[in-house]
Amino acid sequence: xxxxxxxxxxxxxxxxxxxxxxxxxxxxxxxxxxxxxxxxxxxxxxxxxxxxxxxxxxxxxxxxxxxxxxxxxxxxxxxxxxxxxxxxxxxxxxxxxxxxxxxxxxxxxxxxxxxxxxxxxxxxxxxxxxxxxxxxxxxxxxxxxxxxxxxxxxxxxxxxxxxxxxx
Ligand SMILES: Cc1cc2nc3c(=O)[nH]c(=O)nc-3n(C[C@H](O)[C@H](O)[C@H](O)COP(=O)(O)O)c2cc1C
Numbered sequence: 001x002x003x004x005x006x007x008x009x010x011x012x013x014x015x016x017x018x019x020x021x022x023x024x025x026x027x028x029x030x031x032x033x034x035x036x037x038x039x040x041x042x043x044x045x046x047x048x049x050x051x052x053x054x055x056x057x058x059x060x061x062x063x064x065x066x067x068x069x070x071x072x073x074x075x076x077x078x079x080x081x082x083x084x085x086x087x088x089x090x091x092x093x094x095x096x097x098x099x100x101x102x103x104x105x106x107x108x109x110x111x112x113x114x115x116x117x118x119x120x121x122x123x124x125x126x127x128x129x130x131x132x133x134x135x136x137x138x139x140x141x142x143x144x145x146x147x148x149x150x151x152x153x154x155x156x157x158x159x160x161x162x163x164x165x166x167x
């Protein structure tokens with residue numbers, strides 16, 4: 001697919017077919033995440049691929065319980081000590097955001113559905129996955145073949161989000 005087609009066709013998918021995703025597809029999308037840029041190339045991330053139903057359910061109990069119905073959940077963790085901070089802005093969040101977007105677009109390129117999950121109880125997610133105290137669970141996404149075709153969600157017009165030379 002052309003790059004613009006991947007971006008245009010991607011949707012947040014919240015209903016999945018039970019069909020398992022191939023290891024080759026999982027490796028492809030994680031490879032795309034691996035190549036993401038990061039603060040001083042610190043690559044603070046680790047991605048957990050969750051396939052076990054019980055682990056998925058424990059993770060889903062942290063929030064967005066419907067994600068347990070997807071065949072795979074990918075969880076993005078960060079070591080916050082690795083990237084720098086700009087004032088009060090911790091850059092590990094941004095680094096994970098970039099890597100997650102690589103991952104999500106790569107999945108869309110393979111016809112796979114995803115949905116950014118940011119709203120969850122981190123302590124429940126950490127317990128479900130055995131994540132060490134010093135590591136943050138930043139985001140996750142279900143991964144699988146879409147069982148719905150949502151219309152494109154609205155976006156602001158370009159004229160409303162850009163300006164030239166000053167704010
Ligand atoms: C940082 C971030 C966190 C999000 N967290 C959730 C979430 O916890 N649960 C959920 O169902 N969708 C979540 N979403 C998906 C958004 O609701 C969705 O991207 C937005 O409504 C636009 O729809 P689209 O992705 O289909 O274009 C999140 C998206 C982003 C970027």
